[in-house]
Amino acid sequence: MEETKKIYWKGIEELTNDAEFVKYAEKEFPHYLPIKDSYGDNESAEPTRRDFLKLMGFSVAAVSLAACEAPVKKAIPWLNKPESVDPSISNYYASTFLDGSDYCSVVVKARDGRPIFIEGNTFSNVTKGGISATATASIMSLYDIEKAKAPSKGGKETDWATIDKEITDQLSQIAQAGGQIRIVSNTIMSPSTQGVINEFIAKYPTTKHVSYDQVSAHGILQANAQQFGKAIIPSYHFDKAETIVTFSADFLGTWISPVEYAKQFNATRKIGKDKKTMSRLYAFESIMSITGATADYRTPIKPSQEGLAVAKLYNLIAQKAGKATVQVSDVKVPYLESAADKLWSTKGKSLVVSNSNDVNVQLMVNAINEMLESYGSTIDTAVPSFQKRGNDAEMVAFVKEVESGAVQAVIFLNANPVYDYPMGNSLEAALKGKKVQLTVGISDRLNETTSLCSYHAPDSHFLESWNDAEPKKGHFSLGQPTIARIFNTRQSQQSLLTWAGSTTDYYTFIRNFWKANLFKLQNKETEFESFWNRSLHNGVFEPVDLGGYTSVFEKSAAAGAVDINAVAAQIDSNYKAGNAMELVIYQKVAIGTGTQANNPYLHETPDPISKACWGNYISIPVSLATQLGFSQKEGKTQMGKLTVGKHTVELPVLIQPGQAKETVAVAIGFGRKDAGKVATEAGGANAYPLASMLGDAVRFANLKDVKLEKVEERVRLAQTQTHETFMGRESIIQETILAEYVKNPKAGRYEPMIATYKGKERPTDISIWDIRGDGYGKKSGELTDYEKTLWENRKEALGVSSGAADIHVYANHHWGMAIDLNSCTGCSACVVACHIENNVPIVGKKEIINRREMHWIRIDRYYSSDGAPKDYDALEIASENPEVVFQPMMCQHCNNAPCETVCPVAATTHSSEGLNQMTYNRCVGTKYCANNCPYKVRRFNWFKYHQNNEFDYHMNNDLGRMVLNPDVTVRSRGVMEKCSLCVQRIQSGKLKARSEQRRPVDGEINTACASACPSDAIVFGDLNDPSSRISKLLDNEVKERAYNVLSEISTKPNVYYLTKVRNKDKAQA
């Protein structure tokens, strides 16, 4: 019999004896599992078991060694401690934030001699305690390690004495020879600085001061000069207006004085039990701005239609006023008639504003406002604003002079025209061609302009300097240093004084100015010293009676009669509505004009509308995207090549719902070459050169030769939100219109119900626990002992009356927050404030693309689109002109928190004050909590973001780390974090009260986000304190507008939202 041998095989590979199979046959696993991190160091050498043991052994030894030998720490006290400064106790100093035309009266929190936080100053009647994202973030620019550290000559560091002597010698030489000297600056808002410049001019009489603004208000200034004989911007009173019409003026975000206007505007938008009226805002704009997003009626218009739309509005109002209309070509602008009707009906309480730099458009706007009797009510020309005084015509002349070699010396006083002036290229060429004998740059770093200068005199940060400001006539504010100079810098005014041969220091100069000019405007203080101290303490001085005071900034111009028909004729010839593609250049709320381009906080703050951060992009409307074949999904998009005249930029394309058809938009402030590493990482392209000129004025639009081409290159935008709608979940955003609200305060509220055997019940009323305290429907006599011990004792312990429905009653404090969606404008000041207060790390562009941003508070932006209610695909496609709702979202501090129950190590727990506490030192990073959080507000530290070269932002250098809040732990890799409702502020507020043997007063404890909010949308306080603002607000609103997000899952958050109410006649179809 033949011997048979059975073959057993595990698989086909073995049967066929595949070569690949033989190679790995001996090994248990075909491939080694990599141990090394995937962050760039995945080298080819495969680690062996021995490596693992070695590593183990080493790490155990290292850990134990580190633990055994405690490092010797030094405690270094003052040598001579000042009386007012105590370690670990914060001092607060009023100061003034000034950056070009940005102004904010601020209070600086200084801890152990270093400023760590900036809040708004409530004493100021201009900003009224509000603050912008740029002002809050400016603290980071103080600790920017890439600033110039010493004066330099031709790029080489030198000392002050050398450059002072050389500059003074050359200036005198030039002045004696009759050579022309120019000082180029942005708007000077400080009367003392103006005084210094005047002194300089007195010393060198051939000097001329040229001031320009990156985003100028030349049109308004010229129009008012022509009409009133004063080149001024009037004070606008949005708080007195019942109807507001804006033509592209983003007054809530970037236009002239956004913090002031946001405060005023939102005063008219607050509604409640006792006030059921609100102003109405019509916005006609090309891009989707936050003002447009807040508007009740918004119409996208092309830049070429702007003049015609204003003229049409003039005609509509003129008809009602019985005046002659003007001859202009007609244009179809939806809601313009409605706006005219409403404006006329609230005559005397109406306001029309425009950001146009076309003097004719502004004259037309003035004429409309005159017909509406706005002057004297909503517009005050007697108290002009000095925040934008740049003269575009002077700047044009200056560039020509430099090019022709007519100027011998130029001092760039904190101005960077090579970067931020449309004709910067010509200026750059002229400077490089040595057309000017002496060039001196004063700026915080060697930027695009000052690096071309022969001398650089580094300026100190505003927190290292003395200064004053007069943002509006008769509204003065003082800026004081809160830290000693970090580098060998000198404030610009001091430099100018020195070069002018003055021996006065600038501090004395300001004091002298105040003594001579402002002291007499009041009679409260008889001694100058006490007047000075009071002003310094308050940060502001706002005399009631100005008497015959004239500001140094007031200049009269020749007024002429305005012929409205001539104006209309001009408009008619300048604006031709066509189908050509047009370019809009705009300013973002965070990065602004780009002066703080190296500030990581501002790059990490997403644009409120597009939600994109770190860099700019070409924004196009949906229709144009379809036409040109662009698509964008989940941040993935294509590059676009934008050609405007001679200029070409290549940027990612972002499809922006609500943008006017046939327009492309690019933001300014990006593409800085010499600002530093952060600006370089952000990238983007400089949009200033793309602007066009309208006569002498810079126009932030370009109507000619605009071409957009697709580049076949896929890129990813760093966007923090890619879903555009809430997908029909009505419990997230609840919205109504004013007409409905007046009828029923609960209008727009969505109250989910759950069907039970008893009928429909609120989800919060259903529980496996006896939350009603009625013994599960039994009579109280039927309670089992177990039920009694659990619930009855708890009620008794907390002093709750029988039958209270809420099991979550807190004995001491009950912290809560209410966010009024009606007030939130999306300005993002809260995002930056939270970042700085809580040491939230910056993660950078790459990690945002990986969706690992760390924001504790984010502002969700939802479009309400015109898709069918249940058609989810259509809902995701945003429409041509959607409505927008902003929703600040942070940890909701749920009473029934889903995160708490899933943490295996009890690192997140509930406090007896209603807070959901996160304990970093206990967290092991399972991320279960984040997975179980319905609000997606928990943030995981994927990396160690401090002292890590991969994240080379402020936390990677000693200077940058000075901004960290010493009361908040810096988290390390592998732990979860989230909003704590600023528990460090709560703790310190309670301690202050206890040490003074009293209860905390409402308002004394406030979160960083609430304190920063310029529109008072966020109210924080103790729900257990019946006199607190939040208790009073919610007592009523809980029955009307207040709701919890996703209330159907019965998480019972301590954060409430108030419904969004738009002032519309009827809901949009």
Next chain:
Amino acid sequence: MSANYNINILFNYTMMLRFKFSSLMALVVWCALAFSVPTFAQDGGGDGGAADSAPAAASGAAGLSADQAIIDQGKGLFDANCKQCHAVHEKIVGPALAKVHERRTVPWLINFIKYPQRVIESGDAYAVALYKEYQQYMPNHDFLKDDEVKAILSWVQAETIKGPATAAAPTVGGGDAVAATGMGGSSNSGLLTAIIAGLAFLLIITLAVLALMAATLSKYLKKEANLSEEDRELLNQRIDWAGIFKSQAFIGITAFVFVALVLKATVEGLITIGVQQGYAPTQPIPFSHKLHAGQYEIDCKYCHTGVEKGKSANIPSANICMNCHNAIKTTSPIIQKIYEHIEKDEPIQWVRVHNLPDLAYFNHQQHVKVAGLDCENCHGNIKEMEVVQQASLLTMGWCIDCHRKTEVNTKDNAYYDNLVQLHAKSSKSPMKVEDIGGLECAKCHY
């Protein structure tokens, strides 16, 4: 690593032995002192009596009281406001105050004490002379009421009468009283040791007696001839030590005990990682708390100015040292070191003794001002420390333990009113820190 721990354990044992030794010594010293302490106390009492009778003889200064209550009030005020610069019989920063009520009138003194600079600037001859001598202004004390100044002066008057020698006596007495109570605390464990030692001694004696008896009995039995084989074998039997050592049971038990001991040592060692109890680094300037806080009874808050104001108690700045040391011990080489730092404008770099990890937030104001705790609660008997050392564990368990045991200081504090009422409703035991959320994570970790 384990070598370190063994050393640690050895060290611990040595310390324990020392401690036992010292507690025995303490017992002895305590017994010796038991009679002497009351003697000092009586001395103090005697002085009081003398002071009572004295003013009748020397009541020259009008308006000054001899009432003991007022004198006591005066002493309190003096200690709080004047003591840093003045003594009664000794010139410190300012003049010695003995007989000051005889040198100037009481209204003049009140005016001067409240507004020294004003009086000096007014050209008062005596005040100007004082200023010339001491070259500095005394700070204004306008917050004191006239009666309070009189109380201080009354105390000064009483002290003047008492004279310098007796004034020092209570200090010595007080110091010893502290030592005595400390020793009283350790005498319990001393007694226990003594009992155990006695018992052990008894046991050894018993064993020795038993062994002696057995030996004698065996010796006697061996002489007996008429013993059976079995009995003889039993008598000559030797213990098989080798067998016992090699037995499984013995090896098993020994191995178990050894492993258990090693494990225990390891666990105990691991728990102490990062715990720096007893850490007493050498400081750049050998500042003695025993001298300043102990002997001279300078209030802790005089130097640690932040302790009632904020998170940090504040390491005193050199100008606080200079308040006294610009006049006292100016030639001492140690004090010269402070002058050097001031001249060079370099702050003194002290070595930090108490190090909490960054993740834990601790605030002195809460514990000292609000809770009213004494510094000694956590910092140990600082008044006895020549070199400051970390007296407490400073571990989380140690914090929690105290929060569990400690009652909340709710007296006169409106913050707690409602909480106290609520607590009283549900519980008869006093309100502890843990009852108002003192064990919650975000009270210390954020």
